[in-house]
Amino acid sequence: MTTNSMKALQLTRVAENTPPSFAKTTIPLPSLEPGYALVKIKYASIQPSDRMNAKGGFLYTTYPRVPGRDYSGIVIDIADETGELKSWIGKSVYGTSGPTLGFSVDGTHAQYCLIPINALVEKPEPLSHIQAATVGVPFTxxxxxxxxxxxxxxxxxxxxxxxxxxxxxxxxxxxxxxxxxxxxxxxxxxxxxxxxxxxxxxxxxxxxxxxxxxxxxxxxxxxxxxxxxxxxxxxxxxxxxxxxxxxxxxxxxxxxxxxxxxxxxxxxxxxxxxxCNSITPSLQEMADQLRFMSNWIDQGLLKAQNETEFAKVKLDDAINGGYEKTGKVVIDME
Missing domain, CATH: 3.40.50.720 (NAD(P)-binding Rossmann-like Domain)
Structure with missing residues (x-):
């Protein structure tokens, strides 16, 4: 890694009785911790719950906070020296959050994100990176x-x-x-x-x-x-x-x-x-659900929506061009 900072969307709030403020910002790159992988985010969709979170719709969101639940990306580094876990480096992964990612820990609407190792799920081959970034919440x-x-x-x-x-x-x-x-x-x-x-x-x-x-x-x-x-x-x-x-x-x-x-x-x-509340299961339980579905995806029994159905926006334009609009939007981090 040659940089110590990254672009991100961030929610801040000055008081409990006021709605959060929302802005694009530059923040420090997440510090790698034991049990975690550093993932370079390629795409991250804007789900209805993300839009609600940006308006202060979840009481358990803590601030300041990078929002974002669903993502696809590449594992850049991992805080473990064992060969088995290090083999994740360079793999394409995807995932979604339960009550933590984007709510109580920084989420995926940033160039990089820390993901627990036991929540890493390899992206199925039939899914493009854009599709993989859009299926987490709806599929689970x-x-x-x-x-x-x-x-x-x-x-x-x-x-x-x-x-x-x-x-x-x-x-x-x-x-x-x-x-x-x-x-x-x-x-x-x-x-x-x-x-x-x-x-x-x-x-x-x-x-x-x-x-x-x-x-x-x-x-x-x-x-x-x-x-x-x-x-x-x-x-x-x-x-x-x-x-x-x-x-x-x-x-x-x-x-x-x-x-x-x-x-x-x-x-x-x-x-x-x-x-049924999709925010109730943990990040690891969400990962287990995605792993369970992988065979259906590989067999063609479960297909994602065509990536052309999603509007793509860059991170710089994601608030006005994504959060403040309706419809299917995916953030292109590259």
Whole structure:
């Protein structure tokens, strides 16, 4: 290494009751520590949780803080002299964070980042570096939902929001798990979903379409990536006996987040409600999930979104050109 500093995005806050300030800055290069690798970041995506973090949306974020959860990069150095661990140097890696990276320790929206050795995951060959930098949060979130719902080969799975990053991953993973039937549902017709969520009476639409598509059985698992109360209320009623409902989203901006539930029907049918938070698993647990998915990626059972779907911005322009916009954005560190 010939430099002792790096470019980074950094959040600072002067008081607990004020929103954080956000700026591009130059900070010291992370000092290598035992148990850690120094990774040169090639690309880092801007996830919705990153944008929320930049607005002060997470109470456990400490300041000053480099944000950023997902990344792809190259291992530059490692704080261990054993040959096995030193063999990581030069390898392409990718990953995502739980409650630490970007929140309580500096994240990936910088030229370099410290990653625990036990959280290093080699980038699968089918993924480009851009794709690898975009899949961490959506892929691990989808797997978290499916695992919590204990999907089996006997299950009919319904994915709400199947055209989104998490939803499209959940559809592919449910099929890779061998689910008996996987139904997709989205508001847009462009992805050709099994159910187009375009009706004033969404409950009646779901009732009719699910009954037709499952021969009256209903669905065993719902993966809800939308967070719409009317949609959730309607989808809950389509659960078969023993059904499981896993969701990752809710209305924001002060909107009502409560729904009514027929607890009589719920206990008679033995349904389970499973709230899923992608920030709960540790960095190492996230790495384990990515390793688990590697075989699906290598076999072509799990594909990332095409890299052309993402707008690329340089680190210098990442605040105005990425954080302050919506849509799919990846930061090019090179």
């Amino acid at each position: 979130t989808a797997l978290l939902c499916l695992r919590r719902a204990q999907v089996t080969e006997n299950d009919v799975v319904l994915v709400l929001g199947s055209n989104g990053a998490v939803g499209s991953a959940a559809v592919q993973m449910a099929k890779a798990m061998g689910a008996k039937q996987v139904l997709s549902a989205a508001r847009s017709k462009n992805s050709n979903p099994d159910i187009v969520l375009a009706a004033e009476d969404i409950a009646s639409l779901l009732k009719d379409r699910v009954s037709d598509l499952t021969n009256g059985h209903g669905v065993d698992v719902v993966i809800d990536t939308v967070g719409d109360l009317a949609l959730m209320s309607g989808a809950l009623k389509q659960l078969a006996n023993g059904g499981r409902y896993a969701w990752i989203a809710a209305p924001r901006g002060g909107a009502d987040t409560t729904i009514s539930l027929d607890i009589f029907q719920a206990y008679r049918k033995g349904i389970s409600l499973l709230g």
